[in-house]
Amino acid sequence: MNAALEILVCALLLGGGAFALVGSWGLAKLGDFFKRLHGPTKASTLGVGGVLLASMLYQAMQGTPSLRELLITLFLFLTAPVSAHLLAKAAMALDPRVRPDPPRDDEAA
Template structure:
């Protein structure tokens, strides 16, 4: 029975290594930043998840205790990786787009940016210190 757990731990580690290698290679070799963003957020996240699963299985099988820390790390990683990728993608889009090509706020229902007013009066409107 112990050899089965050793085999599963080794399989999770090999799977994690392959995902990590593919994600790192994609980060280096893909051409544009949006393609490069896809590799580490998908493949490398699965690689870290595989290492954490191997650690949990090893602790349960050979350490005779169940470790919740790795489960919480995995949950946090799978929740934060898409949000981080979204923020990085938005920064890239904002750097690529000019003010002329970006839609104004409210003109496009799927664009999540705010149009900043160009006029100094509009920019200071509503601020309590603007009347000074």
Template sequence: MTDGMTLPLWAEILTSLLLVAGGLLTLVGCLGLWRFHSFYQRMHGPTLGATMGMVFIVLASMLYFTMTDEGPALHEVLIAVFLTMTVPATTLMLARAALYRHRRAGKDVPLPDGDATAARFRTDTLDDERYYSVDEKKGPPPTP
């Protein structure tokens, strides 16, 4: 890219709009992290917001580098593919680790076999701030 090269006005506006849209979607996902109550609810906001924000930011990057270089910029596709593969896998592993930890602590979480007689799962009843020792009696945590 040379120092004197500029983008056409339509490309500058579209790139800017895509970057702002990607940033706003990521911000909304981060607000979900702040707003939701339990760990399971907090996982959804940043994951979905980051994924959708990434799509718009990658599109803006592709447009910018395609317009400034001589050919199509396809290296951003690799970024999108790697993020699309790793973000859901990481989220799944975090959810499984949290579910294991909550079941081990005796918290009210869904049973693995889908027992219909179990109490309805409510994420508001989970206490993510209190740590339980392994020696504590199984059962729901005491209410303060």
């Protein structure tokens, strides 16, 4: 059982690191502001969540469970989408040309 948990911790660390790397790469390489929002809010959030989950499992295996990582994960999953939404709304308020077109009514067209 202990070996299975260690393999799970390693998998979570590798997966979290991969997601964080992809999110950072997207932030650096994508050209548009709105495209760059997806890197840190989606992939990096999953990456940090995977690393924190691995840390929680490792602490539990050591016999000293910690709620600190759980609180960090909850805070991250609550604040990242809200901050991205506010950044997108601020960008649309500064430049109204980037607003998407309103949906069309196909029946009237």
